[in-house]
Amino acid sequence: MDEQRAKTFAGILALSEMVGGPRAECLSMTEGAAAPSAPDTILDRVTMQLEMLAQGSEGGGAEPPATAESCGDEEFKREKALGLLLTHAEPALQKVKSGNFALSLDELCAMEAIIIADGSRPSFVLRGSRVAMDDPFIGGWEGPLVASRDAIEKVAAAVGRIQPAGGNASYYIGSGTLIDRADRLVLTNYHVVDQARRLHGVAMREDGSRLIVEGNLEIDFAGETGAFDTKRFRIAEVRLPVGAGAVFSGVDAAVCRLEPLDEGVILPDAVSPLSPSSEYATGEVTSLALIGFPGEPAKNKGDKVDWNFVVSELFRRRFGIKRLAPGRFRHGLGTHPEDIGKRAIGHDATTFGGASGALVVAWLDDGAPGFALHFGGETVESNYALSFAKARATLEPLGVPFG
Incomplete structure (x- = not known):
């Protein structure tokens, strides 16, 4: 199992080296080469990204401190952790280059981390429903991000954070998307709703194939980095599909009907009709x-x-x-x-x-x-x-x- 994981990670990095490959366009289905051909190039790219992150978080490009005494304890641990990432990544990359996929647990974790760090599979922060173009992981994604900016903006505006009453970025359950503005319908997972009921104690009453939400459950369509404003609506009812179940045990989907919560807050536009193609x-x-x-x-x-x-x-x-x-x-x-x-x-x-x-x-x-x-x-x-x-x-x- 671990060797298969190593092969998967190696394949992703190998594809990242291909001009016009998934790092830029996400078009290829093939696994590509069995392993990346230039570990040093990948490590250089990761190092550059980590330096950019350090500068962004510290507000300058000063040399990283060498001891805990010369800076805060947390900063010293951070530099040590990032150094360990590179330390474990190098032998991992050299191993897979030679066809050896028997990696240690730390080497596997290093491979996974560098896939995020080098921009192969990034997770872009959204501001105003758009990717912030100063994101350090933009790299080869800039062209596709610019070309799809309007489409991303429309979808992103309709995506909200499902949370208990008064929830926030540190206290929430899952994600949901507005699919019908007129009827105020949001699509999410069945297991998200189930966790709201079981783990967060949100009271719900069964009514046939529906759950009437008697407790306080909401969705916030804001939830962007640094945003003080909220765009909250109350989840009043949950419609369950035939065969609803969590993860692989059934149809892991639910449709939530919303009601107004905060005065003057307007729903975003819903996403375009979904594709069953x-x-x-x-x-x-x-x-x-x-x-x-x-x-x-x-x-x-x-x-x-x-x-x-x-x-x-x-x-x-x-x-x-x-x-x-x-x-x-x-x-x-x-x-x-x-x-x-x-x-x-x-x-x-x-x-x-x-x-x-x-x-x-x-x-x-x-x-x-x-x-x-x-x-x-x-x-x-x-x-x-x-x-x-x-x-x-x-x-x-x-x-x-x-x-």
Whole structure:
């Protein structure tokens, strides 16, 4: 299993070296070369990105401090952690270049981290529903980001953070997208709603195939970095599809009906009709990205290195805010052994908990149609999303519009 993960990471980095490959366009389905050909080039690119991040967070380009006494304890740990990233990444890259995929846990974590750090699978912060063009990970993505700017803006404005009453970037459950403005309908995962009920104690009453929300549950369509304003609406009712279930146990989707919450707040425009086209379930997809609210990564993933701290630094410790994460189609329907209903496709966009319920869009296609609903997985390696091509029959009766 670990060797397969190493091969996956190596393939992503190999494709990143290809001119016009997924790093710039996300178009290829092939795995490409078995391993990156120039580890030193990748490490140079990562080092440059980390230096840019350090300058951005510290407000200058001073040399990094060498001891804990010469700066704050936290800063010293940060420099040490980022140094360890490069220390473990180098032997990992050299191993896979030679065809050796038997990596240690820390080497695997280093490979995953550099995929984020070198811009192969970035997660872009959104401001005003647009990617901030001063993002240090822009790199080869600038052309596609500019070309798709208007489409991204329209979709991103309709994406909100689902949270208990008074929630925020540190206290929320998942993501949702407005799909019908007139009827005030939002699409999210079943398991997001279920967690609101079970883990956050939001009272809900069953009424046939509906849940009447008696407690306080809301969605905020703002939730961008540095934004003080909110655009909150109350979730009043949840419509469940036939066979609703969490992750692979059923149809992991739910439609929420909203009610006004804060006076004077206007709903954004809904996304265009969603696409149930089979081409987005078979790998013919030409582009793929998620727009949602990724949270902090899982804790203690490594052996000797605090990789959670490293990845937190790569994200500038900004989680729970709206982001765009481009990626690539990875697995077809029914690939996961638990996907008995053959409803899920796999992708390799960078996601963490909190991105559940994020819409998967063909961001480089005309109109950036949404074609799947992200529900879980492991960032970079393989995430999974409910394909609308397979779920249309169960979602349409709930009011989900398809083109």
